[in-house]
Amino acid sequence: xxxxxxxxxxxxxxxxxxxxxxxxxxxxxxxxxxxxxxxxxxxxxxxxxxxxxxxxxxxxxxxxxxxxxxxxxxxxxxxxxxxxxxxxxxxxxxxxxxxxxxxxxxxxxxxxxxxxxxxxxxxxxxxxxxxxxxxxxxxxxxxxxxxxxxxxxxxxxxxxxxxxxxxxxxxxxxxxxxxxxxxxxxxxxxxxxxxxxxxxxxxxxxxxxxxxxxxxxxxxxxxxxxxxxxxxxxxxxxxxxxxxxxxxxxxxxxxxxxxxxxxxxxxxxxxxxxxxxxxxxxxxxxxxxxxxxxxxxxxxxxxxxxx
Numbered sequence: 001x002x003x004x005x006x007x008x009x010x011x012x013x014x015x016x017x018x019x020x021x022x023x024x025x026x027x028x029x030x031x032x033x034x035x036x037x038x039x040x041x042x043x044x045x046x047x048x049x050x051x052x053x054x055x056x057x058x059x060x061x062x063x064x065x066x067x068x069x070x071x072x073x074x075x076x077x078x079x080x081x082x083x084x085x086x087x088x089x090x091x092x093x094x095x096x097x098x099x100x101x102x103x104x105x106x107x108x109x110x111x112x113x114x115x116x117x118x119x120x121x122x123x124x125x126x127x128x129x130x131x132x133x134x135x136x137x138x139x140x141x142x143x144x145x146x147x148x149x150x151x152x153x154x155x156x157x158x159x160x161x162x163x164x165x166x167x168x169x170x171x172x173x174x175x176x177x178x179x180x181x182x183x184x185x186x187x188x189x190x191x192x193x194x195x196x197x198x199x200x201x202x203x204x205x206x207x208x209x210x211x212x213x214x215x216x217x218x219x220x221x222x223x224x225x226x227x228x229x230x231x232x233x234x235x236x237x238x239x240x241x242x243x244x245x246x247x248x249x250x251x252x253x254x255x256x257x258x259x260x261x262x263x264x265x266x267x268x269x270x271x272x273x274x275x276x277x278x279x280x281x282x283x284x285x286x287x288x289x290x291x292x293x294x295x296x297x298x299x300x301x302x303x304x305x306x307x
Contacts, residue, residue, distance in 0.1 A: 046147070054108070055145040059186050060156040061105070064223070065194055066266045069282045069300050070244045071217030072196050073112070074140060074158065074182035078105035081305045088284060088298030092124040097133070112138045118171050131169030134176060138162040154186040160196075166204065174204030178215065194219040214247040221266075236268040240282070258290040262300065278304040 046056050059065070061076030069084070082101040088094075099116040114136040120129045140160035147154045164176030180198040187193075198215040202208045224237045231237060242262040248254055264282020284298035 053144045054142060055147045057147045057151060058145045058156055059154050060142055060145065060184055064186055065184050065192050066221045066238045066240055067278065067304055068194065068219045068242060069264055069280060069302060070242050070262050071219050074184055074194055074196055076105055076108060077103035077110050079307045082302065084300060084302045086298060086300045089296050090294050092122065094121040094123060108142055110140050129170050131171045132167040134164030134166055134172045136162055136164050152188050156184045158182050173206055174202045174208050177201050190222050192221040211251050212249040214249055217242065217244040233270050234267055235270055238266040240264050240266060256290055257288065259287040260291050260295065261285050261287050274307055276306045
């Protein structure tokens, strides 16, 4: 059986993730060693869940991790509705995608459904194609959590599954199945890093049948609280940077990696009754040559309601 080769871009991403994980645990041990106390107390057991792998001190599901734009969400969401608009311009194309999403939490399990409507304009041929893309149904669950003694390091590892159901429009003909793993990391009171890796498999009656793709994404966030500095009706201002990539594993373009970036922000506004609005905007841009073949630039806006 032929195994897909790791190209330089994928190797760098995996190496960075491994280094970050090792660094996190080394820092945790160092911080734990330097923590002293003059009061001797009995240790409190904060572990729960299957095999005691979860920790009730974790920030997971408590609104600490900002909602990504291009990367799949991995935090626990109890009740959330969302509407995004992505506008991109390529060498000979102009595309718009409007996506409605609902997420519902049951304990530590999050279920979600996304319904995207896409309009693709071929500027060279003066043709427009539009319709509903795959309806994505997903689920995610945390498996293991680590929180340092002083709470400065907090990481959650979990698994997820997404199934794209074809609508058989002009844009949607293949079923997509994507098993994933993710990690949500908080360092200190400001910095967060969300990482996700998926293995996409297409099944359908066209030339993409059997296509396999390695997908990955990173979301860097830095939360600035209301008092730093105070902004009217704003609870948090979160500058964000995203990396989202795809590496095709088979078919004609096997080994082709495409990497895209997004620089944006989230504004978490004060609650209106039981509803807490979150606004976001970002500038999308290609990073490597393969991404530049499809994309010149783009903008994304996002409106989230937590209720």
